[in-house]
Amino acid sequence: MAFQFNFSIEEDLENKLTSLDDGSCVLESQKGKQDNRQSTEHPGLPRDHSWKRSSLGNAASSENTGSPPPIADRSDDPEACKHQPSWKPAKEHAMPKDVKEVLENTVLEMLPGTQHANTAVVKTVSLKEKFPGENIVSKSFSSHSDLIPGVYEGGLKIWECTFDLLTYFTKAKVKFAGQKVLDLGCGSGLLGITASKGGAREVHFQDYNGLVIDEVTLPNVVANIPLQDDGNGINEPDGKRQRKSEVGQEICKCRLFSGEWAEFCKLVLREKLFVKYDLILTSETIYNPDYYSTLHETFLRLLSRSGRVLLASKAHYFGVGGGVHLFQKFVEEKGVFETRTLEVIDDGLKRFLMEMTFKHPS
Numbered sequence: 001m002a003f004q005f006n007f008s009i010e011e012d013l014e015n016k017l018t019s020l021d022d023g024s025c026v027l028e029s030q031k032g033k034q035d036n037r038q039s040t041e042h043p044g045l046p047r048d049h050s051w052k053r054s055s056l057g058n059a060a061s062s063e064n065t066g067s068p069p070p071i072a073d074r075s076d077d078p079e080a081c082k083h084q085p086s087w088k089p090a091k092e093h094a095m096p097k098d099v100k101e102v103l104e105n106t107v108l109e110m111l112p113g114t115q116h117a118n119t120a121v122v123k124t125v126s127l128k129e130k131f132p133g134e135n136i137v138s139k140s141f142s143s144h145s146d147l148i149p150g151v152y153e154g155g156l157k158i159w160e161c162t163f164d165l166l167t168y169f170t171k172a173k174v175k176f177a178g179q180k181v182l183d184l185g186c187g188s189g190l191l192g193i194t195a196s197k198g199g200a201r202e203v204h205f206q207d208y209n210g211l212v213i214d215e216v217t218l219p220n221v222v223a224n225i226p227l228q229d230d231g232n233g234i235n236e237p238d239g240k241r242q243r244k245s246e247v248g249q250e251i252c253k254c255r256l257f258s259g260e261w262a263e264f265c266k267l268v269l270r271e272k273l274f275v276k277y278d279l280i281l282t283s284e285t286i287y288n289p290d291y292y293s294t295l296h297e298t299f300l301r302l303l304s305r306s307g308r309v310l311l312a313s314k315a316h317y318f319g320v321g322g323g324v325h326l327f328q329k330f331v332e333e334k335g336v337f338e339t340r341t342l343e344v345i346d347d348g349l350k351r352f353l354m355e356m357t358f359k360h361p362s
């Protein structure tokens with residue numbers, strides 16, 4: 001399978017991650033910053049936002065499942081509210097009428113098989129001027145950061161574990177046909193794009209940063225997926241792109257969202273016809289323990305009872321402190337999901353593929 005990308009991969013910019021002997025890695029930019037990470041200011045936004053105040057909780061779950069959530073409401077739990085991610089409102093990014101426009105100023109490159117590529121960095125100097133409100137590219141470059149918690153969560157580059165999951169899809173012959181899929185923390189959106197190409201009925205893409213959705217995810221989706229409601233063929237620039245899906249395959253419906261996870265949940269659960277996801281795909285999203293609560297809550301609210309999460313992660317992220325074992329421990333303590341290790345990739349930088357399913361599917 002080949003993907004088309006709207007950016008180029010620069011080997012020399014690649015990988016600000018330093019490998020350590022035990023297979024874990026450290027984000028260079030995060031060294032020594034651990035204690036400062038809560039200090040990110042968001043002018044004009046409430047600083048004490050928490051899941052409790054998001055009012056997602058019981059109303060959403062009873063509306064959409066007809067049953068109460070299988071864990072106690074944690075809104076009175078000070079631990080649960082102490083370290084919440086910064087508040088970033090969620091919004092849906094409409095699929096433009098003229099999808100050709102999306103690709104107008106983009107450089108498309110082919111990435112042959114997924115297993116050969118490594119971490120990529122988006123080359124988007126021009127973006128600095130384009131998005132003064134969310135100037136994450138220059139912030140990221142100037143602070144030499146792969147991510148800035150609460151500001152930029154890393155979606156502009158493709159992280160290694162995405163490729164691990166893609167390889168696993170092929171190896172394990174993961175079935176997407178007819179499924180409703182969420183690519184959570186999508187960045188480039190390769191996982192969702194693959195699901196779509198595999199026949200998923202509907203794929204939703206979510207990223208923290210709107211700029212990532214507009215400038216990376218959306219062009220990649222447009223470049224790779226035959227989209228619904230664009231029957232005029234404009235989604236086929238230069239005749240290079242295969243416009244049609246395989247014969248007989250349904251055209252997948254794609255929707256894109258930005259915003260923090262609790263806010264994203266609120267947004268999608270508000271939709272009366274919302275049907276939960278059969279499959280949630282997520283790569284390199286458990287690096288920050290401060291986000292575990294909302295991430296777990298997101299799985300709980302949005303995954304169908306018989307669905308599963310396929311999660312890929314490095315063993316440990318030193319700078320921010322998260323990692324597989326910490327997350328697994330967190331999940332175990334919650335008692336809602338079962339986790340199963342699908343694969344350990346140990347080529348110097350230990351990485352894990354995990355499956356999460358409800359302990360009590362019905």
Ligand SMILES: C[S@@+](CC[C@H](N)C(=O)[O-])C[C@H]1O[C@@H](n2cnc3c(N)ncnc32)[C@H](O)[C@@H]1O
Nearest residue numbers: 085153154155158159185187207208260261283
């Ligand atoms: C390290 S990047 C990984 C991107 C992509 N999945 C990959 O593997 O290349 C982490 C992603 O998770 C998302 N993310 C992290 N924390 C988040 C939060 N609290 N709320 C919403 N999205 C978050 C960001 O949007 C970001 O794209």
